[in-house]
Each structure stands twice: as C-alpha cells, then as structure tokens.
Amino acid sequence: MSSKDGQSPSSPAVTAPPTVAPVTDVPPGARVHHFDELSERTQHALATASPAGRLDIDTTTSRLSRGDIVVFTDYVRVQ
Amino acid sequence: MREIAIHINPEYKRRVMSQSYVIVGDGIAGASAAETLREEEPDADITIITDEGEPLYNRILIKEFAKGKLPEAPISIHDESWYDDRDVDLELNTLVTDIDPEGHTITAHDGTEYDYDKLLLAIGGTPTQLPVENSDAEGIHHFWTFQDARDIKEHIEGADNSVVIGAGLLGIDLAAITAAQEVEGKYLMRGKAWWRYALSEEGAEIIHEALRERNVEPVFDSGVDHFEVDDDDRVTTAVDPNGDRYDADFVGIAIGLNFNTEILGGTDIEYDNGIYTDEFMRTNHDDIFAAGDITEFHDLILGDRAQNGAWGSAKEQGTIAAKNMVDYGSEEFRWVSSYSITHFDFPFLSFGHPTLGDDHVEAKYSDTEWRRLAIKDGKIVGGVLIGDLSPQTKYKKLMREQVDVSGQKEILVKQDFQLDDLEGAAAEQ
Ligand SMILES: Cc1cc2nc3c(=O)[nH]c(=O)nc-3n(C[C@H](O)[C@H](O)[C@H](O)COP(=O)(O)OP(=O)(O)OC[C@H]3O[C@@H](n4cnc5c(N)ncnc54)[C@H](O)[C@@H]3O)c2cc1C
Numbered sequence: 189m190s191s192k193d194g195q196s197p198s199s200p201a202v203t204a205p206p207t208v209a210p211v212t213d214v215p216p217g218a219r220v221h222h223f224d225e226l227s228e229r230t231q232h233a234l235a236t237a238s239p240a241g242r243l244d245i246d247t248t249t250s251r252l253s254r255g256d257i258v259v260f261t262d263y264v265r266v267q
Numbered sequence: 268m269r270e271i272a273i274h275i276n277p278e279y280k281r282r283v284m285s286q287s288y289v290i291v292g293d294g295i296a297g298a299s300a301a302e303t304l305r306e307e308e309p310d311a312d313i314t315i316i317t318d319e320g321e322p323l324y325n326r327i328l329i330k331e332f333a334k335g336k337l338p339e340a341p342i343s344i345h346d347e348s349w350y351d352d353r354d355v356d357l358e359l360n361t362l363v364t365d366i367d368p369e370g371h372t373i374t375a376h377d378g379t380e381y382d383y384d385k386l387l388l389a390i391g392g393t394p395t396q397l398p399v400e401n402s403d404a405e406g407i408h409h410f411w412t413f414q415d416a417r418d419i420k421e422h423i424e425g426a427d428n429s430v431v432i433g434a435g436l437l438g439i440d441l442a443a444i445t446a447a448q449e450v451e452g453k454y455l456m457r458g459k460a461w462w463r464y465a466l467s468e469e470g471a472e473i474i475h476e477a478l479r480e481r482n483v484e485p486v487f488d489s490g491v492d493h494f495e496v497d498d499d500d501r502v503t504t505a506v507d508p509n510g511d512r513y514d515a516d517f518v519g520i521a522i523g524l525n526f527n528t529e530i531l532g533g534t535d536i537e538y539d540n541g542i543y544t545d546e547f548m549r550t551n552h553d554d555i556f557a558a559g560d561i562t563e564f565h566d567l568i569l570g571d572r573a574q575n576g577a578w579g580s581a582k583e584q585g586t587i588a589a590k591n592m593v594d595y596g597s598e599e600f601r602w603v604s605s606y607s608i609t610h611f612d613f614p615f616l617s618f619g620h621p622t623l624g625d626d627h628v629e630a631k632y633s634d635t636e637w638r639r640l641a642i643k644d645g646k647i648v649g650g651v652l653i654g655d656l657s658p659q660t661k662y663k664k665l666m667r668e669q670v671d672v673s674g675q676k677e678i679l680v681k682q683d684f685q686l687d688d689l690e691g692a693a694a695e696q
Binding site: 232 | 325338341342577578606607613614656
C-alpha cells in the first residue's frame, strides 16, 4: 500500500491479512498511534494479536494502515 | 436621503448567509470540531484560536517523547497547511480573555475582537500547582503541553534522582518517564495505594511491583510538605509531612487539573468544575457550546452530570458539538470513555467512571491479572482491567445498555465471563 513498505499495491503481502510485530525503532515518517486512539473493536484485535500475530481488522475501515506503529505494552508495527 | 428598511426572516438569513463559527482551543476536541464543521458546512467561516504556539499535536504521545522513545515528528497531528487546505483560520499564541454572549464576541489578550454566530469552548484544563513552599523552584515540572514534555526530557536526561507526586493517571506517566530514562526515584503517595479511589490495595500492588522493578519506589502515607532549594533556587529535596526527606534534582507533580473556566467570569454561562452542557454539548446559551475535558455534560448513561478526561471522549465530544452547532438536536453524546496505561509488560485499561458507585466487585487471577467493576444502583458505571483487556467490550456493552446486574456481580468477574452467563433480562442483552 505505501512506499514505506517497499511493496507495490498488487503484491501478495498486501492482500494477505495484516499482522503486527514488535519494533524497537520507529522508522522516520511512520504514523504512530496510541492504543487509546483506536476504536474498541481495533483495540480488541490489537490486544489479542500483540506482541506478534494476525490482526483481525478491516484495513479499509480501520484507522490503522500497514506501516503504522501502535504504542501498546510494546511498540508494534502493522504489516 | 430616505433609508429603506429591509426585514429578512432570521431563519432565511441563517440559511442563505454563511455562518461564522469560532472555536477556542486547538486540542483534540477543538480540532475535531473544526474538521466536522467544515464537512457539514463547506461555506462557513471557521476560526480556531489557541494560546499554544503550535497546532494540534498528540497529547497522549508526548509521554513517549519525554521517555526518549519517540522523536518529535510523529507527535504532530496537524501542520498549518491542514488549516489552510480547509480554509480554517488558525490563530496561534492567542489567549482569549473575555466572552460577551449577548454581543456574540470574544476578545483576545491583545484586544482583538472576534464575532461569532456560534462559539465552541474546547479549553481543557491546566495542571494544579502544589500549594507548598518552593513549589515553583527550578527542576519542578508539571505535565500538560508538548513544551512541558520537551522541558521534562531535557532535564530528566541529566538528572540523578527524582521524586514524583500525584498517585493518578498522569502521575504514573511521570514515574514511567523517570524509569525509562533510568533515573532512580521515589513516588510519594498520600494513601496506601496508587489511584486509591479506583483500585484496591491488592490491584494497586500489581502497579507498585512493576514500578519497583523499574527502580521507582512507591512511598505510602506520604506527600510533600515543602521543597528545599539550593542557592540558585533549584530543587534539591522533597520533605514529606512525616519529616522524611527525599533528595531529588528532578520533581514531577501531577495532582490534578484546574479547568480553564476563568474566561467565563462575568458571563452567565453556567459552570462549576467544568462548563455545564446538555447531551448535545450546548451550554445554557443557545449559541455557545463546549467540548472535551472542560465539560460537565449531561451523561445519558449515568443519568447525571459527568466529566471525562480522555482523548477518545474529547474527540467524540468535538465531533458531536460541531454537528449540533450546525443542527441542534441532531446527535447526542452517548459514550463510555476509556483510558489505558501502556508503560508495563501487562496492559491496563480503565473505563467509564471507575471511582464512582455504591458497590463494587473485584477479582485477582494472577500476579499481573486483576479486575474491578464499580456498580451504582445495580448497574456497571466503570471499571479497571489489568492484564487481560478482552472483557472490555462486554462490560462496556452492559454499561452502555444500563443492564441491571444486581445479585450477579460475582458472575461478572468469572475469569472467562460471557454475556450469556448472566440470567434473565441481562442475559437477553
Ligand atoms: C501527559 C498526558 C498524558 C495523557 N495520556 C492519556 C492517555 O493515555 N489516554 C487518554 O485517553 N487520555 C490521556 N490524556 C488526557 C487527554 O490528553 C485529554 O483528555 C485530551 O487531550 C483533552 O482534550 P481537549 O481538547 O478537551 O483539551 P486540551 O487538549 O487541554 O486542549 C485545550 C486547549 O485549549 C487551549 N486554551 C485553554 N484556554 C484558552 C484560552 N482562554 N484561549 C486560547 N486557548 C486556550 C489550551 O492551551 C489547549 O491547547 C493525557 C493527558 C496528558 C497531559
């Protein structure tokens, strides 16, 4: 989806369900959200997936996009 | 020359002439109102005024900046072009000092007057100062703005030892900042537990232990009687009411907020701790609305006046206020607020009004898992979840729908609680 991911929109990785993985550094230009900015539904999905796993959200409606960082008990990256 | 008077029906005038909206405060409540107003009224004049020197930033991420974990860039939410692109006039560094509800004008510190058809007050609060000797010394910090976070970061990075005062949700951010910056510290609390109005000692002990692991020592039945300073008026020591002394070259204070109601003095806008609004975020003046931390709103769920202090709630109130400024009565604010802590290995979330209630139920499941629900008139009004946030949605649903859980409170804290564990009417929800 974004050039940040280094993937073209048609690449299989983009159509695969999103996942989260812990990160220690925040890449320059990344969008960062605090957990409290997310909807109840997305919070639930993120808390379930964290620190690493499949994120059960619809990226077309959720405010989270691939490449975003979320500040939770770890910093996690949506990919 | 003869003048001809033309009488225009006010309702017609309202519809054909563009409205002028003025918003005071560019926090999340004011900024989300501006965004909604522009969506709802493409031709309206919109002005947003703030006494801060920068446009909207993410107030709930500034702690991560002060910890040294995030750079400045991702904390900014809007740059000035955001306002230009939406044709919203942004006035930075402008303190509003007066409101004239009859004349429909507000006045800024430099004497500039702004006329409005509809006004939104999204003015939040200011940290309360500790009324003790030397509390304005160098090295003593309060925490609300991005500038506060920059000052805290700069100072804590060179500090040797710290004291934090204020056993609540903002105090723990300060304690977490000292921990992340590896500055050993004491966290002075008045009672025997952190956030003692929402957590029992058993629940709070999970937080105390996590602090100790990070070299921040909770000190109970304490507080501050006065500070000692050196010849340069820099803080050196906090002395508590028991006479115990704690050396600290960094002090963080978070004992509460004073809501910014001074500008209401001399008006008949109703307020107490915050500004009174109805569920449409309107004050007792038809053309004046309020949103965010500053409101004491009519809470439809609680059936009473309430005040929230959380990002999501302030954002939603800004949106709802804007809709009702355009079309009064179009959407009510009905919301269960929540606030989480992300500093530890386990998650923490409080929701609703966890310090209220005439009854409660709690349970501990492990060293890092605990739950407490506050109950009023047989209904959940708030709670705290530590370790496992998965029941959040269920509890919030019960609260939102005001389900009577009388006689079933132990079922609510079964570790794997499901909504259909509840009997009768409650189970049908
Ligand atoms: C350090 C910190 C951490 C927090 N962490 C969390 C968290 O993890 N989760 C959560 O949900 N919430 C958190 N909060 C609370 C959350 O940030 C607030 O509830 C929310 O930002 C309130 O938004 P607001 O727009 O109502 O008020 P504010 O953000 O306070 O905005 C009000 C604005 O109005 C301006 N203003 C006031 N008076 C005037 C005047 N007379 N003229 C011009 N301008 C004026 C102020 O300067 C300010 O910019 C935290 C707050 C702080 C300070």
